[in-house]
Amino acid sequence: MITVENVLKEFQITKKESGLKGTIKSLFKKEITIKKAVNDISFQIEEGEIVGYIGANGAGKSTTIKMMTGILVPTSGKITVNGLVPYENRQKNAQQIGVVFGQRTQLWWNLPLSETYQLLKEIYNVSDEDYNRRMEFFNQILELEGFMNNTVRTLSLGQRMRADLAASLLHNPKILFLDEPTIGLDIVVKEKVLKAIKEINEEFQTTVILTTHDMSDIEELCDRMIIIDEGKKVYDGSIEKIKGRYGYMRRVEIDVKNSEGLNSINIEENFNLKEEDLISWIEENRLHVKFNRKKINISEIVAYVMSKLEVIDITIKETNIEEIIKRIYNKEEV
Amino acid sequence: MRLKRYLHLYKKFASQHLKSLMQSKVDFFLGLIGFFLMQAGGVAFLYLVFQQIPDLNGWTFNELLFIYGFAQLPRGLDHLIADMIWRVANPMIVNGDFDRYLVRPINPLFQVIATRFQVDAFGELIVGLGLVIMALFRMEVRLTLMYFILFPLLVVSGTVIYTSIKLFCASLAFWMKNSFPILHLVYSLSDYAKYPLGIYINPIRLILSFIIPFAFAAFIPASYLIGKESLLIGVGGTVVFAALSFSIAYRVWSKGISIYESAGS
Ligand SMILES: Nc1ncnc2c1ncn2[C@@H]1O[C@H](COP(=O)(O)OP(=O)(O)OP(=O)(O)O)[C@@H](O)[C@H]1O
Numbered sequence: 001m002i003t004v005e006n007v008l009k010e011f012q013i014t015k016k017e018s019g020l021k022g023t024i025k026s027l028f029k030k031e032i033t034i035k036k037a038v039n040d041i042s043f044q045i046e047e048g049e050i051v052g053y054i055g056a057n058g059a060g061k062s063t064t065i066k067m068m069t070g071i072l073v074p075t076s077g078k079i080t081v082n083g084l085v086p087y088e089n090r091q092k093n094a095q096q097i098g099v100v101f102g103q104r105t106q107l108w109w110n111l112p113l114s115e116t117y118q119l120l121k122e123i124y125n126v127s128d129e130d131y132n133r134r135m136e137f138f139n140q141i142l143e144l145e146g147f148m149n150n151t152v153r154t155l156s157l158g159q160r161m162r163a164d165l166a167a168s169l170l171h172n173p174k175i176l177f178l179d180e181p182t183i184g185l186d187i188v189v190k191e192k193v194l195k196a197i198k199e200i201n202e203e204f205q206t207t208v209i210l211t212t213h214d215m216s217d218i219e220e221l222c223d224r225m226i227i228i229d230e231g232k233k234v235y236d237g238s239i240e241k242i243k244g245r246y247g248y249m250r251r252v253e254i255d256v257k258n259s260e261g262l263n264s265i266n267i268e269e270n271f272n273l274k275e276e277d278l279i280s281w282i283e284e285n286r287l288h289v290k291f292n293r294k295k296i297n298i299s300e301i302v303a304y305v306m307s308k309l310e311v312i313d314i315t316i317k318e319t320n321i322e323e324i325i326k327r328i329y330n331k332e333e334v
Numbered sequence: 335m336r337l338k339r340y341l342h343l344y345k346k347f348a349s350q351h352l353k354s355l356m357q358s359k360v361d362f363f364l365g366l367i368g369f370f371l372m373q374a375g376g377v378a379f380l381y382l383v384f385q386q387i388p389d390l391n392g393w394t395f396n397e398l399l400f401i402y403g404f405a406q407l408p409r410g411l412d413h414l415i416a417d418m419i420w421r422v423a424n425p426m427i428v429n430g431d432f433d434r435y436l437v438r439p440i441n442p443l444f445q446v447i448a449t450r451f452q453v454d455a456f457g458e459l460i461v462g463l464g465l466v467i468m469a470l471f472r473m474e475v476r477l478t479l480m481y482f483i484l485f486p487l488l489v490v491s492g493t494v495i496y497t498s499i500k501l502f503c504a505s506l507a508f509w510m511k512n513s514f515p516i517l518h519l520v521y522s523l524s525d526y527a528k529y530p531l532g533i534y535i536n537p538i539r540l541i542l543s544f545i546i547p548f549a550f551a552a553f554i555p556a557s558y559l560i561g562k563e564s565l566l567i568g569v570g571g572t573v574v575f576a577a578l579s580f581s582i583a584y585r586v587w588s589k590g591i592s593i594y595e596s597a598g599s
C-alpha cells in the first residue's frame with residue numbers, strides 16, 4: 001500500500017545573528033546549515049495495517065507524513081502510496097488519502113461545521129447517499145451533533161479534533177494519515193477518537209499511519225510500530241517483539257500485612273546485584289521491585305520476601321512500552 | 335467537464351464565503367464606502383491637474399477619464415477574485431497554512447482564489463464602469479458590435495495580467511518565506527499605468543510595458559478603445575502579454591510548490 005525507499009529530506013537553515021549587525025552580516029555572508037530531518041528511511045506498509053510512527057520531538061515524524069501526503073518533496077528517495085507518487089500526483093493522491101494534523105485544523109475557520117462538510121462533499125465528489133450514510137456513522141461514533149452548527153473557530157480542541165477526523169474520512173479514503181490525532185484530548189474524547197479509528201479500519205480495511213506521544217494510543221491501536229530517532233529508523237516491528245528484545249526489565253509489586261516489617265528486609269543486599277539490574281522501593285505497605293529477568297528469577301524474589309513477611313497480594317507488571325521507548329530516545333545501551 | 339466542475343465548485347465556495355461575510359455586514363459596507371471615497375479622490379485629482387494643464391501631452395480630459403476608468407476594471411476584477419494571493423505572499427507559506435491546499439484533490443491555485451472574494455472591489459468596478467460610460471458618452475464614440483466583443487476581452491486580459499503579476503511576486507515567498515514587501519512594491523507600480531505613458535521618462539515606460547506589464551492592463555488597451563492605439567498593439571499586444579504573464583507566473587508558482595518547505599510545527 002505504501003512504500004518508502006531510502007527517503008531523505010533536508011532543510012536548509014540560514015543562521016541569522018540577532019540584531020542589526022547580524023542582519024547586515026547575513027546580507028554578505030549567509031551561514032547555511034543543512035538539517036537532515038529524515039535520513040535514509042525505508043519501510044513498507046500493507047493494506048489494512050495500523051502503524052504507529054513514533055519518535056521524540058523533532059525526530060522527523062511530521063516531515064515523513066508530509067512527504068507521504070504530497071506536501072513536501074523528498075530531497076532524494078522515493079515514495080509510492082497505493083501506486084501513486086504523492087508529490088508528483090498530488091490531486092489524484094489526495095482523493096485516496098485522508099489527513100489530520102492535530103496541531104492545525106484543515107477546516108474553514110469561519111464557516112459553521114455543517115457548511116464545511118458541505119464544501120468537502122463537493123470537493124471530493126461524494127454522492128448524497130454516501131454523504132448521508134457516512135455523516136450518520138460519524139455522528140454515532142464521534143458525536144458531532146452537539147456542535148454541528150457552530151463556527152469552526154469556536155470549537156474546543158476536542159470538538160475540533162473529532163470534526164477534523166470526520167472531515168478526513170468523508171470520502172472514505174484508502175489511507176489515513178494522522179499526525180498527533182490525540183494531542184490535548186481528555187480521556188473520554190480520546191477513547192472516542194481511538195474507537196473511531198479502529199472501527200473505520202475494521203469496517204473498510206483503511207490503512208492507518210499515526211504519530212503520537214502517547215504510548216497507550218499505540219498499545220490500543222497498533223500491531224506494528226516504527227520508531228525513528230533523529231531522522232533515522234531505529235525499530236520496525238511488532239510491539240510484542242520490542243518488548244521481547246528490550247523489555248527484560250520486569251516489575252513486581254508485593255503487598256504485605258505489616259508495613260513496619262518492610263524496613264527489616266533488604267533485597268539489594270540479599271541478592272547482591274548491580275543497581276540497574278535490581279532496585280526496590282517502599283510505598284506504605286507495598287514493596288516495588290524492578291529487576292532484570294535475565295539476572296534474577298521472579299520466584300527467587302517472591303520466595304525471599306515470603307520467607308520474611310506475611311504477603312497479602314502480588315502483582316506482576318508488564319514492561320511499560322514507554323520505558324523502552326525512553327531508553328531508545330536516550331540512546332541507552334539496551 | 336473539468337471546467338464545469340470547477341465552476342460549480344467556485345459557486346459553492348463563493349456562496350459559503352458570502353454567508354460568512356454577511357455575518358459582519360458592517361465590515362462589508364465600510365469596505366465599500368472606503369473604496370468609493372478613495373476612487374472619488376482619484377477623479378478629483380485628475381480634474382485638478384486638468385484645471386492647471388488643459389492639454390496634457392495631447393490628451394483631452396475625456397480621454398484621460400476613460401483611461402482612468404478603464405484601468406479600474408481589470409484592477410477591480412483581480413481584486414474581487416484573486417485577493418487571497420496577497421496572503422500567499424504572507425503569511426500562508428511562512429506559517430505552513432499552505433499545507434491544506436496540497437492535500438485536497440483540486441488545483442491549489444483554484445483553492446486559494448476561491449477561498450474568498452473581496453467585495454471591497456465593487457468600489458473600483460462601479461466607479462470604473464461609471465467613468466468609462468460617462469467618457470464614452472461625452473466623446474460620442476460610436477459603439478459597434480466589435481466594441482462590445484473587444485471591450486470585455488481586453489478587460490479580462492488585463493485582469494489576467496494583474497493576477498499574474500501578483501501570482502509571480504507572491505510565489506517568491508516559496509523562496510523568501512515572506513514576499514509581501516516585494517508584492518506591495520510591484521503592485522503599487524500599477525498606479526502609474528492609469529495615466530498616459532508618454533508623461534513618463536523612457537525607463538519607466540519600458541518597465542511598465544515589458545517587464546511589469548501593467549500598461550497592457552490599463553493604458554494600452556484603453557487607448558485602443560478610444561482610437562489612439564493600433565489593433566495590433568492594443569488588442570494583440572494585450573492578449574499576448576496576458577498569456578505570457580500567466581504562463582510565466584504559473585510556472586514559477588508550480589516550481590515554488592515543488593520546493594515548498596511547510597513549517598516545522
Ligand atoms: N520547514 C522546516 N524548515 C526547517 N526545518 C524544519 C522544517 N520542518 C521541520 N524542520 C526540522 O526537521 C526536524 C524534524 O521535524 P518534524 O516536525 O518532522 O519532527 P516531529 O518528529 O514531527 O516532532 P514533534 O514530535 O515535535 O512534532 C526538526 O529538527 C525540525 O526543526
Ligand SMILES: [Mg+2]
Nearest residue numbers: 061062063599
Ligand atoms: Mg510533528
